[in-house]
Amino acid sequence: MSTNMDAQRWLLMHSFYEVVRAGSFVGAARAMEVTASVVSKRVAKLEQQLDAQLLQRTTRRLSLTEAGERLAEHCARILAEMESSEQAVQRLHKKPRGRLRVTTILSVTDLLLKPIIATFLRTYPEVQLSIDSSEAMTDLIGSE
Structure with a gap:
């Protein structure tokens, strides 16, 4: 038809x-x-x-x-x-925006995140990225 x-x-x-x-x-x-x-x-x-x-x-x-x-x-x-x-x-068509908190161990930050952070922030400029890298255990719910 x-x-x-x-x-x-x-x-x-x-x-x-x-x-x-x-x-x-x-x-x-x-x-x-x-x-x-x-x-x-x-x-x-x-x-x-x-x-x-x-x-x-x-x-x-x-x-x-x-x-x-x-x-x-x-x-x-x-x-x-x-x-x-x-x-x-x-x-x-909607771009991500807002706060993105990433909590991870140091080795993941060094090996995986560092190489892509600059590109990510250029691609998504409206995202406020906060990375918490530590070898210590973190309370994800209680830590703001």
């Missing part, structure tokens, strides 16, 4: 899901910044494409049909996955 068709199909599903979340066409329209008529037409087109009634409409309220309940569950999962995907990508 073409990307344009997928985008169109998602727009229809998203409109339906906003109606479900808001409990009304007007509320969904507000959330999507379109008119209630646009939302209503999108939901009607989705129902036509699926050949299924998704909403039971009366003059006073909307309720989901069985097909509507199923589709709403799927839409909720799709939206959750979209948000999760966006957050995963955004986390890739």
